Amino acid sequence: MKEEIIEITNRTGIHARPASLIVQKASEFDAEVLIINDNKEANAKSIMGIMSLGISQSTKITIRIEGSDEEQALKELKKLIEENINE
Structure with missing residues (x-):
């Protein structure tokens, strides 16, 4: 299992x-x-699930991943959240 805390910077x-x-x-x-x-x-594969969390700017979320491709999944999701969803 891989786990990481990420701060949401998207305003x-x-x-x-x-x-x-x-x-x-x-x-x-x-x-x-x-x-x-x-x-x-x-x-994280459910849009309604994610939306129900009410994640706002400066919130620190935890991403927890478990499975055969967990390392790659964590790397790519972290990059997406930190770099690509900022508006």
Whole structure:
């Protein structure tokens, strides 16, 4: 299992567009991918799950990944969240 805490820098947080990008990326992997915010967790392959977490700017989320391709999944999701979903 791999786990990392990431701070959301996008000024609008994780709304529909960034959530859909996360779902697309997470769905590329066989590993189970969870996003955790304030002791609530959601499957990162579910847009409704991610949206239900109410992630705003400056929130620190935990990404927990378990599976055969967990290292690659964590690397790519971290890069996506830190670099590509900023508006």
